């Protein structure tokens with residue numbers, strides 16, 4: 247088993263800096279998820295760990311060994327891509343064993359490893375089929391099988407489920423989580439899917455433009471984002487950001503004027519009267535209330551009745567758009583005024599540079 251350590255890892259393509267200095271430790275056996283906007287460098291980082299892309303500067307260790315002069319095949323890593331890239335003319339069995347045949351493993355060993363992987367992935371009955379005779383989910387399982395038989399210490403997954411439909415994604419997500427429990431290997435997994443990131447990860451790494459914004463457990467990032475970028479990136483629908491100004495502040499409490507009322511937050515800050523801040527509150531924490539208790543006056547633009555919940559999209563009197571998640575039985579007319587309240591314990595505060603100056607304390 248293996249720890250993966252990156253120290254000040256950088257990557258440039260020509261004169262363009264893509265990865266701008268990444269320091270990260272992925273512990274042995276950990277399930278680490280990379281998230282970030284398209285083009286931020288997630289695949290490039292994975293490919294550098296796999297050895298498919300050269301590192302421009304910095305250090306990469308796997309299992310305590312420097313990988314500087316180690317070939318991809320000798321790193322003890324296996325990568326699973328979004329496109330399954332199976333050989334169409336080979337059976338499932340031959341696709342799974344192909345890499346081992348290339349590296350000269352003996353036939354009995356290949357057969358035993360293939361059988362074990364097939365059992366783990368429930369591919370036993372499909373071993374003699376060709377890829378064209380498989381569903382998308384089954385093909386992706388073959389691609390994972392091909393990685394498993396190599397018995398890597400580190401699995402690298404680059405959006406392996408994004409070509410699958412919603413139901414299959416859920417099933418494969420559970421299967422990969424189980425695989426992680428069974429194999430106890432280190433896994434690094436790239437996804438755009440919030441639910442995959444939150445449910446599979448021990449550790450989430452939020453990337454933006456080639457840098458790490460924050461590293462933490464899923465719930466740490468959800469409850470204690472260090473800046474507005476992470477706050478807006480983790481959680482779906484995303485956190486609401488509302489301009490606010492400080493009415494009064496003491497060492498223990500700050501009172502803010504919002505579009506439609508005020509809120510008093512127990513927070514130790516250096517804020518003073520007149521300061522401008524951004525208040526962050528998640529749609530699931532905003533509440534519908536009576537007019538007398540509301541601190542956000544909103545006009546309803548769109549309502550989505552999802553059965554289990556109702557999503558209200560509304561505009562505050564200063565023009566800021568907000569989303570509020572309500573009970574599935576909640577109803578309102580388009581254009582009506584919604585009396586909303588941002589509960590003090592759920593409020594985050596960000597300064598002009600987007601840094602968190604206070605996180606809500608719902609989780610404490």
Ligand SMILES: Nc1ncnc2c1ncn2[C@@H]1O[C@H](COP(=O)(O)OP(=O)(O)OP(=O)(O)O)[C@@H](O)[C@H]1O
Nearest residue numbers: 259262264282283284285286287288289290291438
């Ligand atoms: N071979 C290359 N030559 C030049 N630029 C490249 C090369 N490969 C990637 N890039 C650039 O590096 C940046 C990061 O790309 P990368 O594929 O790592 O992003 P990503 O985070 O995986 O995005 P996505 O979520 O869309 O898959 C992008 O701006 C991309 O255009």
Ligand SMILES: [Mg+2]
Nearest residue numbers: 288289290404
């Ligand atoms: Mg990518």
